[in-house]
Amino acid sequence: MFYDPRSDDPRQFGFAHNPWNALVSPRPIAWISSRSAAGIANLAPYSFFNAVSGAPPFVMFSSAGRKDTQRNIEETGEFVVNMATEALVSELNDSCFSFGPDVDEFERIGLTAEPAKNLIHAPRVAESPVSLECRLSEIVELKTAEGGDVRSMVIFGEVVGIHVDDAVVREGRVDLSLIRPLSRLGYMDYAGLGPIFELMRPLTEPLERTASNVG
Numbered sequence: 001m002f003y004d005p006r007s008d009d010p011r012q013f014g015f016a017h018n019p020w021n022a023l024v025s026p027r028p029i030a031w032i033s034s035r036s037a038a039g040i041a042n043l044a045p046y047s048f049f050n051a052v053s054g055a056p057p058f059v060m061f062s063s064a065g066r067k068d069t070q071r072n073i074e075e076t077g078e079f080v081v082n083m084a085t086e087a088l089v090s091e092l093n094d095s096c097f098s099f100g101p102d103v104d105e106f107e108r109i110g111l112t113a114e115p116a117k118n119l120i121h122a123p124r125v126a127e128s129p130v131s132l133e134c135r136l137s138e139i140v141e142l143k144t145a146e147g148g149d150v151r152s153m154v155i156f157g158e159v160v161g162i163h164v165d166d167a168v169v170r171e172g173r174v175d176l177s178l179i180r181p182l183s184r185l186g187y188m189d190y191a192g193l194g195p196i197f198e199l200m201r202p203l204t205e206p207l208e209r210t211a212s213n214v215g
Contacts, residue, residue, distance in 0.1 A: 022186020034072035047184035110209025118161035133161030
């Protein structure tokens with residue numbers, strides 16, 4: 001079976017849905033926190049994400065359209081990547097909702113905004129066992145092979161600080177069996193270190209949480 005990803009109708013190739021997102025998987029999830037120039041915190045997940053360098057460490061993620069996260073990074077030059085875990089799947093899913101730019105997702109979802117350390121003003125998710133403080137390196141606007149414009153931008157950040165919860169370190173090594181990170185597979189399918197499960201994005205604004213009732 002051959003599939004042309006430029007087609008508007010995957011059904012002509014025998015697919016009920018565009019298969020592309022299911023073909024490069026699993027993908028780690030960047031749960032990105034940022035702060036606007038006006039001081040409003042933002043939190044959103046991105047599954048087109050990965051590490052792209054080890055020494056010095058760099059990460060990248062792509063944004064389909066110029067969303068609040070990208071605008072905040074452009075304004076401040078910084079962001080934090082927080083690890084998404086099985087224990088935080090409900091909060092992660094709630095943060096998919098398109099809140100307005102004046103909404104602090106930490107307060108709305110009921111997570112703790114912890115100050116970063118290394119001269120980064122964007123907060124990190126205190127409940128996440130791993131957070132990467134990043135400074136903006138560059139933003140690349142993608143173009144087709146023919147030079148046409150697309151809606152996606154790739155944002156590269158240098159990791160300048162790393163937070164790791166002492167509780168997930170065993171004999172000097174990070175124990176992923178304790179962290180149980182989430183990954184994006186395809187369609188609406190996700191997986192931790194256990195069975196694959198489907199997770200539908202919220203269609204209505206999630207109920208307000210408080211930090212005391214999360215978990």
